[in-house]
Amino acid sequence: MKKILLLAAAAFFAFGGYAQTKVRNGLYYVVSFPNAAHHEAEITVTVPEIPENGPLRMRMSRSSPGRYATHEFGKNIYNVKAFDLSGKELDIKQVEGDVYEVAQHGTVVKISYTLFGNHTDGTYASIDASHAHLNMPAAFMWAVNKDIVSRQIKFEFNDLDKYGWKVATQLKHEGDNVYSAPDLQYMMDSPIELSNVKTNYWEVVNTNGKKQKVGIAVHSDDDQATIDNFAQMVKKLVLEEKAVFGEQPDYDYGTYTFLDDVHPTNFGDGMEHRNSTSIVDGSQKVAGNEKDLLGTYSHEYFHSWNVERIRPKSLEPFNFEHANMSNELWFAEGFTQYYGEMLLVRSGFNTVDDYTRTLGGLVNSVLAPPAPAKYPPTQMSRYAVFTDAGVAVDATNYTNIFTSYYVYGGATALALDLRLRSEFKITLDDYMRQVWLTYGKPGKPYTIPNLQEVLGKVTNPKFAASFFADYIYGVKKNNYEALLANAGFLLQKAAPGKAWLGRIPGKASNGGLLITGSTSSNSPAYKAGLDAGDTILQIDGKDVKDASSINDIIKDKKSGDKVSVSYKNRTGSHEGSIILEESPSVQVTTFEKTGKELTQQQKDFRSSWLSSKVK
Template sequence: MSDPRIRFTISFTEPQAHYVEIEMDITDFTETTLDIGMPVWTPGSYLIREYERHVEVVEAFAGTDRIHCMKISKNTWRIQDPPLHTKIRYRVYGFEISVRTNMINVDRAFLSPSATFMYIKNRIDLSCTVQVILPEKWHHISTGLPKTANDEHTFYAENFDVLYDSPIEIGNQDIWYFEAAGVQHEFAMVGSGNYDKQQLTSDITKIIKEETAIWGENPNINYVFITHNYQTGGGGLEHLNSTVLGASRNAYQVPNAYKNFLCLIAHEYFHLWNVKRLRPKELGPFNYDEENYTTGLWIMEGFTSYYDNLVIRRCGFFSVQEYLDMLANDFNQVYNRPGYRIQSAALASFDAWIKQYRPDENSANTSISYYNKGAMLAVALDLYILTETQGTKRLDDVLRAAYRSFYKQENRGFYEKEFQTLAENVTGVNLSAIFEAAHSTEELDYNLYFNRVGYELIDLNRDRQELSLGIKIATQDGRTFIKNVERGSGAWDAGLNVDDELIAINGNRLDTAGKELEFILQNGQIDEIVDVLISRDGLIRTIHAPIRPSTKQQWCIREKPEATSIEKKIAEIWLSVSKYL
């Protein structure tokens, strides 16, 4: 008995109203019950996004005759006793600017496949084709899916995991091609921008070559960069042989902004190997109906966050100091969130589904980013391996061996303990302290690692005597509101709340520039009680709050004056420009 055949046809009769129409043809389905479903999340973005909420008018047909189609759960529709050939038609609304959601308008359409295409339940393994009916004034289609032999507007996916990992950009994007590391690359620029194609191509080629050298091979035949240009844009999402990026259209000629864009490219391209192929056991095959939990995102995203800046340094785009400043920012991001005492890197990974993409006014007090904390742990691993092996091994060697072992040879995901064991076998170094730190809120002494390469991690605020209430404020319509209260601060203990309107302190009316508050903090004494007049839900009250030393940290990484020649030699290996460029 042959497998069912699936063909999608997508069209746009009302793009100005942000709709795409989908027809799903299912042939040779012989079971008595046909259940079709819409994914509730998309790989790489660990949040239940409920894509089915944008689905409208699901209808089923046998030929031209409509047949009964019943919705049986939030994202599942059932057809009982379906014919051998069933057509399912539905519409999807898409009007959200992001790299992971549909955006359809009169000029173009970006389709996130998880938010667009339904699948036969329990048959993710089936192949399918996708035909795009272009509106009259749209001319281009950019996607990592291969074209079928007989139609340049029809694409093939060998299974639904591939389909859901292959976004589609349709419209009039600016497209150019280049070869790097033996792979054909397409760059699709959506919207205008002051980008320089020749410069981008040259710089991105260096990134691709360096990352391919790290991993030992490039697994693709072709790769697609889709970049959405906005007035203010950012973010990215990795895919199997493509990525979707957000950028600010007029920032390409601003040096710092351009380097940040190159970092974003380095990050998403690094995911070709780290997460898309080398992955924790839990991250594939996927269950698209619910959360897929793992404690390993600190390795997947954290290591990638470490390498994105490091690759930019190896390509020569960052000076040594620029790179060290970017690395120090990871420490600042973590240590200026009281949540680092509450949540480990592994727990942050596991809780991504409920915390990472749903920040609120208390998030800084309860959580950290596995991106930043993972990068901190990655640099500790890299430096420890470098120094313990006298510069003959580093984290590159671990990743390359893990890719070869778990993906190339065994074609499976890894358990974290397996990854640690492999890392120790490859390097001959006991790495247990760092891997254990990923599961603990007890902090490593990172200078144990930086000092060994002649550098030190310094908090520039360590000896400063700045005072603080422990609040962040914002002004709105000439009024000042509390937007964050720091755990353990005077404001926290006194009971000041987010959304309290600050009116006066010690009888002095606050100005919107914050000068009165600044004066009191600059001239106050530790544990001095100040009277804070607030409006809470329209009711006036006075809160008596102590001012205390500020906990804000400002980390930097500096070379030790007394660094030895051996330390400098290892540091040179760590920070060197690539030999492959």
């Protein structure tokens, strides 16, 4: 054992000169997987040309591109050590949970550590014998020092042949198993999938005549024929998205890659990056789940314009040391949500009838819950620092104070698109294209006033000022019923006249239903004083054992009926009453489904909106 360790140490220290030769003043990472079966990687990073007038500070990130809440990536690294070029171990101190400091050092320091990863999604790292799925902030320690942080970075991946892995990433391929990033910002935005990926790339000629490659790299239990067939579907979607903006971005190194990992043990996720996207799905295979996967592909690819290049100033540059708050996520994520779903109809993968469920969901998101009546999209955007895959062990009141900026923004985009079409004879595509040309293509970060200014240019300043005051900074709601009717869609109550008590989150306990979460402030249950911690025993004299019991009890009641309620909590037993109401939920159907005949004007409006734009 001692001899083996000496040989390993010799190889480790010999690497120092190699790294210096390869990267000059940049950082050089070597990633190995001797214990992949137990979800570990061994990582070394050589940091050359370190100024000697202060400590070297290395850290793990606490945030990740595309994620807006704080994440403690430092918890999954250990065995952290530091060495000089001669192999002498240096004193390294953990000065914060995710920050390490080498006070005494020469001009070159090598850091080594073990990374644990066993969570396959777009945010974390996952390692086993089948793959290494690496989101960069979750995997790689970096130098905080201001004269080091902007340097070039290279990665060398070992053990690829051992596991039969290939490298899929937007990092620049330097040759063999070495890849590079020009700086920390680009490196952190470049996820890596090491596995036996199956790929399919195709050429797309951009409007400027430049040829680029777009492709999929899929790690799944599918055969190549399935992947090739799926690639043809993705290709069709890519062209439909290009048609919105009139051109593709000029992708760095001429390639855009969908990195896709599909397996039942995965956690579903999609995470956009500048020239790639990380898509993780919990399906058994791609085969049979193509349409479900396309929804994520559609959303994430739209981000290669909106977010990655049409970039909020609040996220530029991205700070990896804490959560990144933005007022603009209603646009960055919400408008992308709208297009991601609508483009599935334009590209022929979803029918108009399929789309009615999406429309209903968007409209319900702003009309049914209590939060949108009180808080504007800007405030919901700021809440991302708590809600975007953030974890809390204490109870929250999100039921009453939060609505996702994805659907809030999506509903806002829907209304703006329909209003532009009906009031100005232009489309949201025209607006997005102008935002792209003004801010995205030249790489100028935008603010909300900038978005308002562009809307004023494609319509008029008065309309833009009113729209932003009412629907972006304010809580006014658009007339979705009238707007959707322009395209022959009927918006109506989901359960007119029927009794509704409100959603009761709970579980069976102590002979009744224990309410485990906040009741909605616009529900009859809330107005009757019921909330988390109460145990409902009876409603209308009938025992309540679970949530379905409530539905059975009130199914024959009408809006306005009053029922008795018996419940208990820490203050004792109580008797009360609940006045049932009509549910605020709505649904969208086509005129045809309700026996209404479409006018030619409605047919033309719907066709102009939802038909393919690929020429």
